[in-house]
Amino acid sequence: MAAESRTEPGLRDRFRAQVRQEVKTAALRQLAEGGPEALSLNAIAKQVGMTGPALYRYFTNRDSLLTELVIDAYGDLASTLSHAADAGTTDPVARLTAVVEAYRAWALAEPHRYRLLFRAPLQGYDAQSTSLVEASQPAMKVVLEVVGALAKPGTAVAEGPAAQFREWMNHHEIVDVPEAVALRTTMLWAHLHGLVGLEIEGNFTSMGIDPVSLYESEVKDFVRSL
Incomplete structure (x- = not known):
């Protein structure tokens, strides 16, 4: 159990980094297609398979993502x-x-x-x-x-x-x-x-x-x- 608890934060950090990168990749696609005005956290959340509120755990608002x-x-x-x-x-x-x-x-x-x-x-x-x-x-x-x-x-x-x-x-x-x-x-x-x-x-x-x-x-x- 001790070994699992030591590795758990590293796994969480890697998962968080992966999700953040997926969000940024989706955001860049939106920028390429429609410019900054097209940037939508709700649309990005759907693309990466999460709810809008869940996405705010990774980016507090559109400006922080930008x-x-x-x-x-x-x-x-x-x-x-x-x-x-x-x-x-x-x-x-x-x-x-x-x-x-x-x-x-x-x-x-x-x-x-x-x-x-x-x-x-x-x-x-x-x-x-x-x-x-x-x-x-x-x-x-x-x-x-x-x-x-x-x-x-x-x-x-x-x-x-x-x-x-x-x-x-x-x-x-x-x-x-x-x-x-x-x-x-x-x-x-x-x-x-x-x-x-x-x-x-x-x-x-x-x-x-x-x-x-x-x-x-x-x-x-x-x-x-x-």
Whole structure:
């Protein structure tokens, strides 16, 4: 009996983790089919074979489920970018190119999750909560590192933006990164996000424009500017 009692919490924990993962998988299907507005805990409960009230033992409400999906997506994106950065080459241009290509590839493969990260999912939902902001930092740190390996030292940044970037980096314990690198990284992300966002919404298709060539051109221009 003693051995059974010792193993029981582990079994409960594994069962709870399995149910939570099934719930999140069902939620991701809803997001892919109808966006955040389609997210329904009652519908998810039916899909995983439980009642609505039972589901609340695993997620207290829709926002708590949404928050976990966002955190999971940030983690997945960070892992994808980190793997691209460490894929075997030490050439800084090749590493940066691999990272930005991985960013686009992830967004195209997971458009519903990409939108979840960079749009306000639902009215009233706090997309800038501390937990979500912290979850976003690992992906940004990967890009900071690969941009920093290419950036020329001593580039001046206006004091207003420089002070803001210093405050941001201090808050997130980002050390030994010049303000100019933080600025250039942010501008790179803004440009790539604009291109990727337009692409996953089909805007380039309607214009008859090849997004691949646009993306490659943007990356080359950015590398030359460094």
